[in-house]
Amino acid sequence: MTDCAPLKVSQIAAAIEQVAPLRLQENYDNAGLQVGNPEMNVSGVLLCTDITPAVLDEAIARGMNMVISHHPLIFGGLKHITGATYIERVITRAIKHDIALYCAHTNMDSAAGGVSWRMADKLSLTDVEPLDPNPEHPTAGLGVVGNIKPTTGNELLQDVKRAFRCTSVRYSGTTQTAVTRVALCGGSGAFLIDKAQRAGAQAFITGEMKYHDFARAYEGILLADIGHYESEQYTKEIFREIIQQLKPHFAVDFAREEANQIHYL
Numbered sequence: 001m002t003d004c005a006p007l008k009v010s011q012i013a014a015a016i017e018q019v020a021p022l023r024l025q026e027n028y029d030n031a032g033l034q035v036g037n038p039e040m041n042v043s044g045v046l047l048c049t050d051i052t053p054a055v056l057d058e059a060i061a062r063g064m065n066m067v068i069s070h071h072p073l074i075f076g077g078l079k080h081i082t083g084a085t086y087i088e089r090v091i092t093r094a095i096k097h098d099i100a101l102y103c104a105h106t107n108m109d110s111a112a113g114g115v116s117w118r119m120a121d122k123l124s125l126t127d128v129e130p131l132d133p134n135p136e137h138p139t140a141g142l143g144v145v146g147n148i149k150p151t152t153g154n155e156l157l158q159d160v161k162r163a164f165r166c167t168s169v170r171y172s173g174t175t176q177t178a179v180t181r182v183a184l185c186g187g188s189g190a191f192l193i194d195k196a197q198r199a200g201a202q203a204f205i206t207g208e209m210k211y212h213d214f215a216r217a218y219e220g221i222l223l224a225d226i227g228h229y230e231s232e233q234y235t236k237e238i239f240r241e242i243i244q245q246l247k248p249h250f251a252v253d254f255a256r257e258e259a260n261q262i263h264y265l
Contacts, residue, residue, distance in 0.1 A: 006041040006042070007041070007042045007246065007247055007250060008038065008039055008040065008041060008042065009033065009036055009037065009038050009039070009040050009042055009066060009100045009102070010038035010039060011246065012042060012045065012066065012068075012102070012243060012246065013032070013033055013038065013102055015242050015243065015245070015246045016068070016102070016104050016108075016239065016242055017032075017104075017107075019108075019111055019113065019114075019238070019242055020104050020107040020108040020110070020111035020114060021107060021111075022107055023107075024106070024107040024110040024111060024134065024137065024140055025105060025106045025107040025110075026106040029072070029105050029106045029107070030072045030074055030075055030103075030105075031072060031103055031104055031105045031106065031107045031108075032102065032103070032104075033100065033101075033102050034072065034073055034074045034101045034102065034103060035073075035074075035091055035094045035095060035099070035100060035101040036066070036094070036098070036099065036100025036101060036102075037098075037100070040065070040098065040100060042065060042066045042100070043063055043064060043065045043066075043251065044062065044063060044064035044065065044066070044250075044251035044252065044253070045064060045066045045067070045068055045239075045243060045250070045251070045252040045253075046058060046059045046062065046064045046066070046067045046068070046252075046253060046254075046255050047067075047068050047069075047236040047239045047240060047252065047253065047254050047255060048067065048068075048069050048070075048236065048254070048255040048258045049069060049070045049071060049229060049232055049233060049235065049236065049258060050069055050070075050071050050073075050258070050261065051067055051069045051071075051073040051090060051101060051103075052086070052090070052257075052258070052261075053086055053089065053090055053093075054257040054258075055067060055069075055255045055257050055258055056090050056093055056094060056099065057257070058255055058256060058257040059099055059255075060093075060097050060099070062253075064099075064251065064253075065097070065098055065099050065100065066099065066100045066101075066102065067094075067099060067100070067101050067102070067255075068102045068103070068104070068239050069101070069102075069103045070103065070104065070105060070108065070115070070232055070235040070236075071103060071105060072103045072105055073087055073090060073091070073101055073103065074087065074091070078091075104235075104239070106142075108235060108238065109142055109186060109187065110134060110137075110140045110141055110142055111140055112130075112139045112140050113238070114140075114235075114238065115186035115187070115231075115232055115234075115235050115238075116131075116142070116143050116144040116184050116185050116186050117144055118186075118234045118235065118237060118238060119144070119164075119184045119186055119205075119231060119234070120144050120146050120184055122163040122164065122234065123148065123159060123160065123163055123182065123184070124148070124149070125144070125146030125147060125148055125182060125184075126146055126147050126148070127146050127147045128144050128145070128146035129144065129145060129146070130142070130143065130144060130145075131143030131144055131145045131183050131184075131185065131192055131195050131196060131199060132192055132195050142185060142189070142192065143183060143184060143185035143189055143192045143195070143196075143206075144183070144184050144185075145181065145182070145183040145184075145196065145199040145200075145201055146181070146182060146184075147180060147181055147182075148179065148180060148181065148182050149180075150178050150179070150180050151178070151179055152175060152176055152177070152178065152179065153173065153174060153175035153176065153177060153179055153202075153203060153222045154175035154176065156179050156182070156203055156222075157169055157171060157175060157222075157224060160205060160224060160226055161226075164226050164227075164230040164231065164233070165230065165233075166226050166227060166230050167227075167264045168264060169224055169225070169226050170209070170214075170224070170225040170226075171214075171222065171223060171224040171225070172214035172215070172217035172222075172223050173203075173217030173220075173221060173222035173223055174217075174222065175222065177202065177222075178202070179202045179203050179222065180202065181199070181200050181201045181202055181203075182201055182202070182203045182204075182205065183195070183196035183199060183201035183203070183204045183205070184204075184205050184206070185204075185205075185206045185207070185231075186206070186207055186231040186232045186235070187206070187207045187208060187228055187231060187232055188206070188207065188208040188209075188228065189204075189206030189207065189208070189209075190206060190208070190209040190210065190213040192204070192206070193213065193216050193221070193223065196221065197219065197220075197221055201221065202220075202221060202222060203221065203222040203223075203224065204221055204222070204223055204224070205224045205226060205231075206224075206225060206226070206231060207225070207226060207227055207228040207229075207230065207231030207232060208225060208227075208228045208231075209223065209225040227260070227262065228262075229260040229261065229262065230260070236254050239252075240252050240254070
């Protein structure tokens, strides 16, 4: 493909799905193209974690006719589109302005090199492997586990707070013992605590845990909840790299109007 040739929505989708095939998504998910014509030429791509009215308005203002998100805008079934919810309003506005909406959610969570792998990069983990390998695709799976230069739990939490730009980190367990092996899962990963322990991790870091999940720290593992958005924010980097490999000088950028939907007082 020459650099001056236009990119179609279907070509960008195919490039993402080569890294994160749709077959890897969980059965409750709704990844893929959600709004738009697959054969439409793309003028530019705006990347985000969540498609919100502000993000869509930004795409329109900047002349970008494709928005790629990590979380699906359309998750449950829609029985009508009347503008009653922000989701319905975004869909209507996207259609009116010929903007394609695409997401790669749990398929990117499971993909080798996906969400949790990017978390591992930010913490300089080595010998990284899937925490919960996919039986049919053993190089893929939810969460990762890897080794880290020996550190204390407290130092690890400080590194995590800096790397993921966290306002705060919720944690339980001792912070004074040595940590050499860390498990990670972007998003809601508390269901992987058992697997993290069996993989020999002294610490498990994810984006969302419930109160009673933290009690598992009594079993000898440091548990940290860094925030759902914070844990997945770097997924946008993966999207950008995929598109730039497809066409190096293509117009692709992170949404400036995106913000964590959760605020801290």
